[in-house]
Amino acid sequence: MLGLLALNFSQKLGELGSKVNWSNPNWNLFILVLFFIFLFFFLILGKSRIIILTLSTYLTLAVINFLPLSGHKILKFSFTTHPFFVKVIIFWVFFLLINLLILNSVIYKFLHSFSRRIKLGKIIILNFFLVGFLVSINLSFLSLDKYSYFYPLVQKVFLSGIGKFFWAISPLIFLSLIRGRKKKEEKE
Numbered sequence: 001m002l003g004l005l006a007l008n009f010s011q012k013l014g015e016l017g018s019k020v021n022w023s024n025p026n027w028n029l030f031i032l033v034l035f036f037i038f039l040f041f042f043l044i045l046g047k048s049r050i051i052i053l054t055l056s057t058y059l060t061l062a063v064i065n066f067l068p069l070s071g072h073k074i075l076k077f078s079f080t081t082h083p084f085f086v087k088v089i090i091f092w093v094f095f096l097l098i099n100l101l102i103l104n105s106v107i108y109k110f111l112h113s114f115s116r117r118i119k120l121g122k123i124i125i126l127n128f129f130l131v132g133f134l135v136s137i138n139l140s141f142l143s144l145d146k147y148s149y150f151y152p153l154v155q156k157v158f159l160s161g162i163g164k165f166f167w168a169i170s171p172l173i174f175l176s177l178i179r180g181r182k183k184k185e186e187k188e
Helices: 002-019 027-045 047-065 083-103 106-115 120-140 144-149 152-159 161-177
Strands: none
Touching (some): 047 083, 120 161, 152 161
């Protein structure tokens, strides 16, 4: 089921890529390039890091949702006139901090041993869902009036309620369906 959704999404993403005017870059091109940069970068990190990044993403989202930012001075702090950039920076700072905390904890050892038993194909699919989730999170920091800057497909996939829900739940569902290879000792 999730594989069909991923295949359908990749076809839609290909359609989006063919509609992009490469000589006149805009937000849609930025999202497309960002998606593939994240996808490539996360694949380089390795299996255990993808699992840790997935956990860190959910933990960061939980922390960010409870930060008292509305009307706060930090949003008015301005190297920019738009609080979107401040929110994105705050998200990524917490994301990196939580990653560092997990890497120096007992959780890392557990997740590392779990991830070693997962096949590469499953990691690629998890990576795809994680990148989509991160793009959706970052775009959700935009105000609603900015959504009109994006193609309808981007709005539907990343900014709609069902799109945000899909990206939020798909890494969790996929992780729950993963059955790692059994260790050699368990087979004998």
